[in-house]
Amino acid sequence: MSDIHYNKEKGSKLKLFTPGPVFVPERILNEMAIPNDTHRSKPYEEMHALAKEGLQKVLYTKNKCLIFTSSATGIMEACVRNLVKKDEKALVLSIGAFGDRWYQICVENGKKAVKEGVELGKAITPEFLEKVLSKNNYSVIFIQSNETSTGVYNPLDDIVPILKDSGALVCVDATSSMAGVKVEVDKLGIDVCLASVQKCFALPPGLAVCSISEEAIEKTSQVKERGYYFDFLTLLKKNEVNQTPNTPPIPQIRGLVAQLDHILNHEGLEKRFQRHLQLGKRTRMWARDANLEMFPEKGYESNTVSTIKNTFNIDCAELVLMMLKKGFRIVNGYGSLMDKTFRIGHMGEITLKDLTEMLNALTDVISGLRLKQLK
Numbered sequence: 001m002s003d004i005h006y007n008k009e010k011g012s013k014l015k016l017f018t019p020g021p022v023f024v025p026e027r028i029l030n031e032m033a034i035p036n037d038t039h040r041s042k043p044y045e046e047m048h049a050l051a052k053e054g055l056q057k058v059l060y061t062k063n064k065c066l067i068f069t070s071s072a073t074g075i076m077e078a079c080v081r082n083l084v085k086k087d088e089k090a091l092v093l094s095i096g097a098f099g100d101r102w103y104q105i106c107v108e109n110g111k112k113a114v115k116e117g118v119e120l121g122k123a124i125t126p127e128f129l130e131k132v133l134s135k136n137n138y139s140v141i142f143i144q145s146n147e148t149s150t151g152v153y154n155p156l157d158d159i160v161p162i163l164k165d166s167g168a169l170v171c172v173d174a175t176s177s178m179a180g181v182k183v184e185v186d187k188l189g190i191d192v193c194l195a196s197v198q199k200c201f202a203l204p205p206g207l208a209v210c211s212i213s214e215e216a217i218e219k220t221s222q223v224k225e226r227g228y229y230f231d232f233l234t235l236l237k238k239n240e241v242n243q244t245p246n247t248p249p250i251p252q253i254r255g256l257v258a259q260l261d262h263i264l265n266h267e268g269l270e271k272r273f274q275r276h277l278q279l280g281k282r283t284r285m286w287a288r289d290a291n292l293e294m295f296p297e298k299g300y301e302s303n304t305v306s307t308i309k310n311t312f313n314i315d316c317a318e319l320v321l322m323m324l325k326k327g328f329r330i331v332n333g334y335g336s337l338m339d340k341t342f343r344i345g346h347m348g349e350i351t352l353k354d355l356t357e358m359l360n361a362l363t364d365v366i367s368g369l370r371l372k373q374l375k
């Protein structure tokens with residue numbers, strides 16, 4: 001069991017099949033260990049510029065890209081504070097725990113917001129939007145691309161154009177899909193597309209990134225009481241000269257630049273998206289062969305995290321523990337789905353070979369737990 005505890009000398013030897021934080025390759029850890037100049041130096045500015053350029057390519061956008069010293073939730077809150085005026089109404093399209101979080105952030109910041117959602121496991125569809133958008137005029141709409149709790153991927157290509165047609169600004173939380181699934185920001189007209197980097201980017205946690213449209217920047221200038229640390233205008237002003245207003249985690253930005261280079265120039269974006277698609281398909285095939293059902297409605301399954309129904313009613317905590325003993329970390333369900341589902345993260349640098357090795361171990365563990373049930 002010692003390997004599953006904090007190990008001062010060796011660190012964790014677990015193979016992470018989690019929906020973040022995920023395994024970070026050694027080349028990134030080595031890159032991050034390289035000494036840097038301060039954040040008010042030319043070398044830092046050059047690095048910051050490379051990060052911005054790389055992010056624009058990953059997001060298929062000419063919009064400005066920002067770096068935040070926070071996790072994704074920080075940018076979710078920044079969107080609420082910077083883009084929603086006091087007398088306006090925002091719409092949160094929630095399909096699970098992270099959509100609910102965005103609504104909670106609106107409430108905690110004293111913004112008027114309406115939450116509309118569908119049954120857990122389902123996605124937002126154009127038909128659903130027809131009903132929802134006819135009720136009210138919304139100034140800003142918040143939505144997840146990939147809902148990490150239910151493992152549902154919203155059909156952004158179909159729904160974002162409809163949201164934009166309503167005249168609202170559209171913010172997409174792509175935390176568990178950015179750099180793993182193609183999101184074409186400019187083509188769809190997404191105003192803010194955000195993520196933290198400990199998921200599909202396969203970097204250590206502590207950094208988040210987003211793109212921001214000119215329309216969103218213009219709107220920000222009309223909104224009062226945007227807060228201090230996450231004021232988009234302050235961040236944008238410094239971003240213009242390739243800096244951040246406050247001290248950023250410089251080694252992590254170095255890691256981000258190295259990983260963007262890997263994604264864009266070594267693996268290649270299309271190949272990376274294709275690999276994630278194969279990982280999703282392989283996991284769904286395994287579930288089918290194991291007589292397990294996927295939690296998401298067919299056709300909306302995520303290719304970065306699979307949420308699988310606990311069809312055999314096994315003890316999910318024990319399942320996770322047994323997998324830990326075999327050297328793999330998978331996770332139980334999230335929130336209200338804690339025991340009803342378990343989740344397999346297949347994002348970042350995971351290969352089909354890695355996934356197959358883990359799924360073989362999982363088959364054995366589930367068989368063992370089912371045998372135990374019969375005793």
Ligand SMILES: Cc1ncc(COP(=O)(O)O)c(C=O)c1O
Nearest residue numbers: 071072073098146148175176196
């Ligand atoms: C879809 C989604 N949004 C937001 C978050 C919050 O991210 P962070 O922990 O980086 O703030 C998560 C974390 O799992 C997520 O999956």
